[in-house]
Amino acid sequence: MRSENPLMNQVLDAYKPLWSLKHAISLMSWDFETYMPRQGTEDRGVADSQLQMLHKDLLLDKDFVSLVESAKNLENLGDTEKGVVRVLDREIVRQIKIPKELTEAESLARIRGNMAWREARSKSDFKMFEPYLENMVEIKKQIAAKKGYEKHPYDALLDVFEEQLTVADMDRVFGTLTPRIQQILKKLRDSNSPFCQESNLTTIKYDIEKVDKLNQDILKLLQYDMKRFRLDISTHPFTETMGLNDVRITTRYEGSDFKRSIFSTIHEGGHALYNLQCDQSLSHTPIEGGTSLGLHESQSRFWENIVGRSIQFVHLIAPLIRDYVDHTKQATDEDLFFYFNNVKADYIRVDADEVTYNLHIAIRYEIEKKIFGNELRVREIPDYWNDRMEDLLGIRPTTDSQGVLQDTHWSSGLFGYFPTYTLGNLVSAIIASKMHKDLSEYEQDIQKGNFDPIRNWLRLNIHQYGSTYAPKDLLAKNFGECYNPDYFITYIENKYCV
Numbered sequence: 001m002r003s004e005n006p007l008m009n010q011v012l013d014a015y016k017p018l019w020s021l022k023h024a025i026s027l028m029s030w031d032f033e034t035y036m037p038r039q040g041t042e043d044r045g046v047a048d049s050q051l052q053m054l055h056k057d058l059l060l061d062k063d064f065v066s067l068v069e070s071a072k073n074l075e076n077l078g079d080t081e082k083g084v085v086r087v088l089d090r091e092i093v094r095q096i097k098i099p100k101e102l103t104e105a106e107s108l109a110r111i112r113g114n115m116a117w118r119e120a121r122s123k124s125d126f127k128m129f130e131p132y133l134e135n136m137v138e139i140k141k142q143i144a145a146k147k148g149y150e151k152h153p154y155d156a157l158l159d160v161f162e163e164q165l166t167v168a169d170m171d172r173v174f175g176t177l178t179p180r181i182q183q184i185l186k187k188l189r190d191s192n193s194p195f196c197q198e199s200n201l202t203t204i205k206y207d208i209e210k211v212d213k214l215n216q217d218i219l220k221l222l223q224y225d226m227k228r229f230r231l232d233i234s235t236h237p238f239t240e241t242m243g244l245n246d247v248r249i250t251t252r253y254e255g256s257d258f259k260r261s262i263f264s265t266i267h268e269g270g271h272a273l274y275n276l277q278c279d280q281s282l283s284h285t286p287i288e289g290g291t292s293l294g295l296h297e298s299q300s301r302f303w304e305n306i307v308g309r310s311i312q313f314v315h316l317i318a319p320l321i322r323d324y325v326d327h328t329k330q331a332t333d334e335d336l337f338f339y340f341n342n343v344k345a346d347y348i349r350v351d352a353d354e355v356t357y358n359l360h361i362a363i364r365y366e367i368e369k370k371i372f373g374n375e376l377r378v379r380e381i382p383d384y385w386n387d388r389m390e391d392l393l394g395i396r397p398t399t400d401s402q403g404v405l406q407d408t409h410w411s412s413g414l415f416g417y418f419p420t421y422t423l424g425n426l427v428s429a430i431i432a433s434k435m436h437k438d439l440s441e442y443e444q445d446i447q448k449g450n451f452d453p454i455r456n457w458l459r460l461n462i463h464q465y466g467s468t469y470a471p472k473d474l475l476a477k478n479f480g481e482c483y484n485p486d487y488f489i490t491y492i493e494n495k496y497c498v
Contacts, residue, residue: 001084001281005074008081011067011088012285019284021055023242030240030248034232038115045111052107056095065092080287083468087286090163097146102139109136110412117411124401126382129411134378136413137371144372154372157416161293162423163470167369169483170419173426174362177485181358182392184492188343188355195496199339201258204327208253214324215251215265218317221449222269222303229272236350236408237264239271239300244283247272258325259340260351266308270300277455277463287467293417294483295462295471297424298431305354305425306432306491307454309340312447343496345393347402355492356393358425363388364407364418372415429488430481431458 003009025048032044058064071077071085095103113132120129144156152167159165188196215231234250241247249268253261274290282288290296307313314337321336322329328336343353349360367384370376376384382404389403390396397403409417436442439453446454461478468474475482 001080001283001285003078003081005077005081007067007071007074008077008084011071011084014064014067015088015286016284018055018058019286021051021058025051025055026240026242030242033234033236033238033240034250041111041115045108048111049104049107053100053104056100056103059092059095068092080282080468083287083466084285086470087467091286094147094160097148098143099146102142102146106136106139106143106413109139113411113413114408117405117408121401121405124399124405126400126404129405130378133381133410136410137378137415140413140415141372152369152373154369154416157368157372158419159416161414161416161420163292164472165294165416165419165423170365170369170422173419173422173483173485174358174365177358177422177426177489178362178392180485180489181355181492184489184497185343185345185355187497193343193496194338195341195343197338197342198344199335199342201328201331201335201339202342203256205256206258206325206327208255210324210326211253211258211261214258214320215262217320217324218262218265219269221317221320221451222266223451223455224269224272225276228276231265237268239268241272241275241289244275244278244280244288247275263304263308263340264350267300267304270303271296273303273455273458274299274463277459278466279464282466282468285466289466291465291467291469291474292471293420294423294427295474297420298427299424299458299462301424302428302431302458306428307446309337309354310443310446311337312443314340315447316449341496345395347389347395347397348406350406354425355496358422359392361418361422363392365422368415368418423483426483426485426488427475429491430475430479430484431462432491433487434461434479 001012003012028044028048028051036044068085068088071081072089074081074085077085109132113129113136116132117129120126140157141153144153147156147159149155155166158167158170219226219231228245228247230248232248232250233253235252237249237251239247239249249265249272251261251265251268271290274296275288278288278290290299311333314333318333318336322331331339341353343355345356346352349357349364352360363385366388367376367381370384371378371381382400385404386396409415435454435457439445439457442454445451462474465474469477472482481487
C-alpha cells in the first residue's frame with residue numbers, strides 16, 4: 001500500500017518492523033500448538049514475552065507515536081488511510097495505558113497457565129488450574145482498570161476483541177436470543193423432531209488417514225489455494241495468519257463422529273478465507289486481515305453451518321463421504337443431513353449444534369461479566385457453570401473436563417473473546433439473508449460446487465476491506481444492520497421448525 005500523502009508513507013514504512021515481529025510471533029504461536037516439543041514451553045514463554053516487549057517498544061517509540069499523531073491531523077485521507085490511522089492510534093493508546101511489566105506478566109502467565117490448564121484438563125481437576133486462573137484474572141482486572149471504561153470493567157476487555165462492543169450490547173443480544181432459543185429447543189424436543197434423533201454414525205470409528213484425505217478434498221472443492229494455505233493437526237482447531245499469503249489452519253481427528261473433523265476444517269477454512277481474500281494492497285499494513293473476531297467468526301460460521309450443513313452441500317459432498325468413510329456407504333443424503341444437524345444438549349461447546357451453541361456462550365458471558373464485576377470468585381466458577389448448564393440446557397456436568405476446563409481461552413487470558421462467537425452466528429445469518437437476495441442461484445451453486453459467486457460476494461462486501469472499517473461501521477455501511485439476533489432466530493426457525 002502506498003499513499004499520495006508522504007507522511008502516510010512514512011507511517012507505513014515505519015510500521016514494517018512491527019509487522020515483521022507480529023509475523024514471527026504468529027509463527028511461534030502456530031508452532032507452539034502444532035510441532036513444538038512440550039519441554040520447550042518455558043523457553044518459548046521467555047522468547048514470546050521478549051518479542052511482545054520488543055513489539056511494544058517499537059509501537060511506543062516516540063518518533064513512531066509522533067508520526068501517527070501527525071497523521072491524525074491530516075485532511076482528505078482516503079478510507080484505507082483513515083483505517084490505518086484508526087488501528088494504530090487505538091493500539092498505541094491501549095499500550096500506553098498498560099505498563100510494560102503488566103504486559104510481560106500477562107505473556108508469562110499465558111504460557112504457564114496454558115500448560116497448567118492442559119494438565120488439569122487431562123486429570124479433570126479444576127483445583128490444579130485454579131491458582132493460575134486466579135493470577136490471570138488479577139492481571140486482566142489490572143489491565144481493564146488501566147485501559148479504562150465508561151460503565152463496566154468488562155467493557156474494556158470486550159473492546160479488545162470487538163471494537164466498541166459493550167456489556168450493554170451483549171445484554172441486549174442475549175436478552176433476546178437466550179429465551180427464543182430455549183423456546184425453539186423445547187419445541188423440537190416436544191415434537192420428537194427428526195433433528196433430535198441420534199444417528200448411529202456418531203459412535204462408529206473411522207479411519208483417520210481417510211478422513212484427512214476427505215478434509216483435503218473438501219478444501220479443494222471449496223477452492224482453497226494450497227500455495228497460500230495449509231492444514232495441520234492440533235488438539236484445539238485454530239487459524240493462524242502470518243500474512244495474506246501464508247494462512248494456516250488446523251483440525252482434529254478423534255477416531256469417531258467424523259462430522260466433528262470435517263466441520264472443524266470447514267470452520268477454520270472460513271477464517272482463513274477472510275484473510276486470503278483481503279485486498280493484497282493492504283499486505284504488511286496494520287489493516288491487513290479481518291476487522292474483528294466477531295466478523296471473523298461470521299465467516300467461519302457461514303461456511304461451517306449455513307453452507308456446510310445445508311442439504312445442498314450434503315448432496316455435493318455425499319459421494320466423497322461414502323468413498324472415504326466406510327460405514328456411510330449405505331447412508332442416504334438425508335441420513336447425512338440429519339446426522340450433520342442433530343440437535344441435542346451437549347456438555348462440550350465445540351461439539352454443540354447450531355441451535356444450542358449460543359446457550360454455551362451465554363454461560364461463559366455471564367461468568368466473565370460477573371468475574372470482572374466482582375460478583376463471582378474464581379473458586380465459585382465450577383458450581384456456577386454447572387448450575388447454568390442445568391438451567392439452560394437441562395444437563396449437569398459430572399467432571400471438570402466436561403465442564404469448566406473444556407476451553408483453552410481463560411488459560412490464555414482471552415476474557416471477552418467468547419461473546420464474539422455469538423456475534424459471528426448473528427452476522428452469518430445477516431450475511432445469508434442479504435446474499436440470498438443478491439445471488440438468485442445461491443442454493444443451486446452450492447449443490448453444483450460453484451462457489452465463485454459466494455466467494456466474490458464475500459470479498460466485495462467484507463473481505464477486501466481488511467480492517468479498514470471498525471466492525472460496527474462495516475456492518476452499517478454494507479448491511480444496514482449490526483448485531484441483530486432476529487436474522488439468526490429466523491434462520492434457525494426456518495431450518496429446524498418448518
